[in-house]
Amino acid sequence: MFPLESDGSSAKEQGEYMLNLHELTQPLTAIKGFAQLALASCCQESQCRDDLRRILEQVSRMERIIRSQQSSTIDPTSPGSKTAGPLSSGKEGNAGEGV
Numbered sequence: 593m594f595p596l597e598s599d600g601s602s603a604k605e606q607g608e609y610m611l612n613l614h615e616l617t618q619p620l621t622a623i624k625g626f627a628q629l630a631l632a633s634c635c636q637e638s639q640c641r642d643d644l645r646r647i648l649e650q651v652s653r654m655e656r657i658i659r660s661q662q663s664s665t666i667d668p669t670s671p672g673s674k675t676a677g678p679l680s681s682g683k684e685g686n687a688g689e690g691v
Contacts, residue, residue, distance in 0.1 A: 624651045
């Protein structure tokens with residue numbers, strides 16, 4: 593039996609959850625890198641620029657959600673904890689960071 597955390601889940605379950613969150617960052621990093629490379633090689637007037645910017649905006653959004661979940665799992669009193677939740681804040685931040 594694993595010790596229970598303050599929210600009733602075991603340390604093992606929380607560790608597995610954190611591992612899954614980490615695993616999500618790897619494909620996002622690849623998507624972000626390929627989109628940035630493609631954006632750099634697109635001509636200025638191309639429709640693909642808008643599409644690639646949208647991809648980068650959504651990757652940034654997913655990265656923020658993952659970071660929020662990671663910090664709320666580590667610190668249950670953080671703003672992203674179950675009482676506030678990462679999606680309940682209504683703040684999306686500056687999309688397309690680094691573009």
